[in-house]
Amino acid sequence: MRYLIGNWKMNPESDEKAVELARSVEQGVAGIEKVTTIVVPPYPFLGAVHAVLDRTLLGAQDVFWEESGAYTGEVSAHELREVGVRYVIIGHSERRAMGESNVVVNKKLRAVLEEELIAVLCVGESKEIRVKGTTAAQAFVKQQLEDSMKGIKNWKSGIEDNVIIAYEPVWAIGTGEEDDPQDAATMTRFIKQLLVTNYGLRVAVLYGGSTDAANVAGYIETGIIDGVLVGGVSLKADEFIAMARNIERAREVEK
Numbered sequence: 001m002r003y004l005i006g007n008w009k010m011n012p013e014s015d016e017k018a019v020e021l022a023r024s025v026e027q028g029v030a031g032i033e034k035v036t037t038i039v040v041p042p043y044p045f046l047g048a049v050h051a052v053l054d055r056t057l058l059g060a061q062d063v064f065w066e067e068s069g070a071y072t073g074e075v076s077a078h079e080l081r082e083v084g085v086r087y088v089i090i091g092h093s094e095r096r097a098m099g100e101s102n103v104v105v106n107k108k109l110r111a112v113l114e115e116e117l118i119a120v121l122c123v124g125e126s127k128e129i130r131v132k133g134t135t136a137a138q139a140f141v142k143q144q145l146e147d148s149m150k151g152i153k154n155w156k157s158g159i160e161d162n163v164i165i166a167y168e169p170v171w172a173i174g175t176g177e178e179d180d181p182q183d184a185a186t187m188t189r190f191i192k193q194l195l196v197t198n199y200g201l202r203v204a205v206l207y208g209g210s211t212d213a214a215n216v217a218g219y220i221e222t223g224i225i226d227g228v229l230v231g232g233v234s235l236k237a238d239e240f241i242a243m244a245r246n247i248e249r250a251r252e253v254e255k
C-alpha cells in the first residue's frame with residue numbers, strides 16, 4: 001500500500017473551510033485504489049471532518065500519553081479514537097522545536113499503540129547535521145528512533161501495522177528545498193534495516209518535506225519509499241488530489 005498523508009498543521013481558519021477541503025479530497029480520491037489517503041486537521045475540526053469522510057481516513061497531529069484525568073489542554077489517544085481518528089502524528093519536528101524530547105515521543109508512541117491506533121512517528125535531521133554527510137544524518141536519525149521506540153521490542157501484540165515512520169529532514173520542511181529522492185531512499189533503506197534488526201519490524205517509511213504533485217512520483221519510484229507526508233500542498237485540494245493520482249500511477253519498481 002502507498003500512503004498520502006496531508007498534515008494541515010494550524011489550518012484552515014474555520015470548520016466550514018475544513019469541511020470543504022475534506023469533502024473535496026474525499027471526492028477527488030474516488031477510484032484511487034493503491035493509495036491510502038489520510039487528512040490530519042487541527043483538533044477542533046476532527047469531528048466535523050470525520051463526518052464527511054468515507055474512503056479517506058482521519059489523523060491527528062499530536063496526542064497526550066495519559067489515559068484521562070487532570071491534564072488541562074491535553075487530548076488522549078482514546079478521545080482521538082472516539083472522534084474517528086485512526087492515525088496519530090508523533091514527534092513532528094515542529095513539536096520537537098517547541099521542546100518535545102524523544103522521551104516524550106516515546107510516551108506518546110506507547111499511548112497510541114495501547115489504543116491500537118497507528119502512529120506516524122517523525123524523524124529527521126537538521127541542516128547543520130546534514131551538511132556533515134550521510135553518516136552523521138543516519139547516526140542522528142538512529143538515535144531518534146532508538147530513544148523514541150524504547151520498550152517497543154517486546155510489545156504485547158503485533159505492531160507492524162501500527163507503526164509508520166515519516167522521514168522529514170527539518171531543512172526540507174516548508175522550504176521548497178526537497179530532498180533528492182535517491183538520498184531520501186538511502187535514508188529510508190537505513191531506517192527499514194534498523195527497524196528489522198532492532199525490533200523485528202517491517203514498517204512503511206514515508207518521506208516528507210516540500211513534496212508536491214510534480215515531484216511526488218520520484219519518491220515512490222525509488223521502490224523503497226512507501227508514500228509522503230505533506231504539509232503546504234495538503235491545503236490545496238486540487239494539487240493534493242493530483243498527488244494522490246500521481247502516487248497511484250507511479251511505476252512499480254522492484255524493491
Ligand code: 13P
Nearest residue numbers: 007173174209210231232
Ligand atoms: P511541507 O510539505 O509544507 O514541506 O511540510 C512537510 C511537513 O511538515 C508534513 O508534516
